[in-house]
Amino acid sequence: MKKLLTAILIFISLFFFAQSRPEIGGNFIKSLFTDHNAEKAHTYFDSFVGSQISVNDLKELYPQIQGQMGNFKSILEVNNEKDTYYFYSDFEKSKLDIQITFNAENKIIGFYFIPHKTFDKADDKTxxxxxxxxxxxxxxxxxxxxxxxxxxxxxxxxxxxxxxxxxxxxxxxxxxxxxxxxxxxxxxxxxxxxxxxxxxxxxxxxxxxxxxxxxxxxxxxxxxxxxxxxxxxxxxxxxxxxxxxxxxxxxxxxxxxxxxxxxxxxxxxxxxxxxxxxxxxxxxxxxxxxxxxxxxxxxxxxxxxxxxxxxxxxxxxxxxxxxxxxxxxxxxxxxxxxxxxxxxxxxxxxxxxxxxxxxxxxxxxxxxxxxxxxxxxxxxxxxxxxxxxxxxxxxxxxxxxxxxxxxxxxxxxxxxx
CATH class of the missing domain: 3.40.50.1820 (Alpha/Beta hydrolase fold, catalytic domain)
Known part of the structure; x- marks a missing residue:
């Protein structure tokens, strides 16, 4: 039984770290704005950020954002600059970037709502x-x-x-x-x-x-x-x-x-x-x-x-x-x-x-x-x-x-x- 539990824990750990940052960020956003599961969203924070932003803070955040921009619809695209990722997100009334920064362990150490940031594509001749x-x-x-x-x-x-x-x-x-x-x-x-x-x-x-x-x-x-x-x-x-x-x-x-x-x-x-x-x-x-x-x-x-x-x-x-x-x-x-x-x-x-x-x-x-x-x-x-x-x-x-x-x-x- 002990070996089985160890194997399960290793599998879960490998699964988590195998996820890319766009996937982790997307899951965080989904937990917060689609599932309304503040407890799960909170688990994506690193320990320091988690100590500064409580589960209740996250619960209060959603109605504030919903009041300003309507319901969350989808993530349109993801861009990044080093450890900071920009999830271009579509809400009923507006579109903006949810900016998420990760640490070396792929835990969230910061997230903000900012106007959409334009990124040049590699093949963009303009x-x-x-x-x-x-x-x-x-x-x-x-x-x-x-x-x-x-x-x-x-x-x-x-x-x-x-x-x-x-x-x-x-x-x-x-x-x-x-x-x-x-x-x-x-x-x-x-x-x-x-x-x-x-x-x-x-x-x-x-x-x-x-x-x-x-x-x-x-x-x-x-x-x-x-x-x-x-x-x-x-x-x-x-x-x-x-x-x-x-x-x-x-x-x-x-x-x-x-x-x-x-x-x-x-x-x-x-x-x-x-x-x-x-x-x-x-x-x-x-x-x-x-x-x-x-x-x-x-x-x-x-x-x-x-x-x-x-x-x-x-x-x-x-x-x-x-x-x-x-x-x-x-x-x-x-x-x-x-x-x-x-x-x-x-x-x-x-x-x-x-x-x-x-x-x-x-x-x-x-x-x-x-x-x-x-x-x-x-x-x-x-x-x-x-x-x-x-x-x-x-x-x-x-x-x-x-x-x-x-x-x-x-x-x-x-x-x-």
Whole structure:
């Protein structure tokens, strides 16, 4: 009997270690989200993580995730970087990565829910890495095989850690735009933002220069110096924050045209207060009166003489460093944009509550005598340039949509002009 028990234990041990990490991770996810078996899911943790995350913690996790994203449906694909695996998972309302890290014994030592991370496939001929200072930007280059119009559009993201498609929930506005441009003979390059691919390079001494501007300029310089793109017009398209800092990018990039998609002209701290107050008005449970009071207090401090480079992040909006905010305080986009002498297109969605018509009109008024600047307003489009109706809210981003075709046609017309 003792020999039989030993044999069974050896078999179980061999079976467990014979499982691949994708299988182990998949079983963990299945236990948690399909079987609702928190006890079994807990056995996949190493001893330290198991001591920090209890079975009850896991039991409470599922209804929270279900409330935000609906029921778990399936794992779509698995990718990895060394010991960290990304299980691209499909929920009823959204898709995201469940990031799981393993130790040498194939026990889970960490798991997180993050936006889907794009991985280049070995046979992907559209993948292109571009050196930018201390990192390689990973991106996608689309080029028409026929009817090449000799135009190349470079995409620059909004705020936060964004992938090359600017994925928000089910929506991928940069991918939509790039694929439409391709159908019209226009090349494009979009890349993973460094705060997404290499977050370790961003610290308390970093500014929007390191976050966005330098990489955009380096990408533009790469294509301008590349013999394969000799004779091409280079166009930079910036969305949200990417449009906000476009005048800074233009100083060094010196390309043929610039496209400003929903870029704020007002200071970021002013935009934040508007956003907080708007969300509180339509969804008080999301943003409380106390939240509004706190952000106003932080903005008041930021705008006061008390603010300095030594100010702690706890006293500043969004937990951003004093160095980051000092750069933005010194930046005057409405003055800087007057230095751009090449064609510009400013586009704005009428249902955009994040960056509003107030900003659009500020750009328009500042450049009213500039015949190279064009302005187009789309009343039914949101911040992602997806059509909608009713009261604009964060719920607009929960469902899948596509960038509006009327806007895309106008974009192509401006690029080909």
């Amino acid at each position: 993948a292109l890495k571009i050196k930018s200072d201390d990192i390689e930007l990973k991106g996608t280059l689309l080029q028409p095989t026929q009817g090449d119009q000799k135009k190349l559009v470079i995409f620059v993201h909004g705020s936060g850690p964004q992938d090359r498609d600017e994925t928000i929930g089910e929506n991928k506005p940069f991918k939509d735009i790039a694929e439409y441009l391709l159908k019209n003979g226009i090349s494009s390059y979009r890349y993973d933002k460094r705060t997404y691919s290499n977050p370790e390079t961003f610290n308390n001494q970093s500014t929007v220069e390191q976050e966005t501007i330098i990489d955009a300029v380096n990408v533009a310089k790469y294509f301008k110096a590349n013999e394969s793109f000799k004779g091409y017009q280079i166009i930079i398209l910036g969305h949200s924050q990417g449009a906000y800092v476009m005048p800074k990018i233009a100083e060094k990039a010196q390309v043929s045209k610039y496209i400003f998609m929903a870029g704020n002209a007002r200071p970021l701290q002013e935009i934040l207060i508007d956003q907080f107050e708007y969300i509180h008005k339509i969804e008080p449970s999301k943003i409380s009166v106390e939240d509004i009071q706190n952000i106003k207090k932080q903005v008041e401090f930021l705008n006061s003489k008390k603010f300095s480079l030594d100010s702690p992040t706890s006293e500043l909006p969004m937990g951003l460093s004093a160095t980051y905010w000092k750069y933005l305080l010194d930046y005057k986009p409405l003055e800087a944009v007057k230095s751009i002498k090449t064609p510009m297109l400013f586009v704005q969605g009428g249902r955009d509550y994040q960056v509003t018509e107030k900003d659009f009109n500020l750009w328009k008024n500042q450049l009213k005598s500039n015949k190279s600047a064009e302005f187009k307003l789309y009343p039914s489009l949101n911040h992602l340039f997806i059509k909608g109706s009713g009261t604009p809210s964060p719920k607009d981003y929960e469902g899948k949509g596509n960038v509006d075709e009327i806007f895309l046609k106008d974009l192509v017309q401006f690029i080909l002009k």
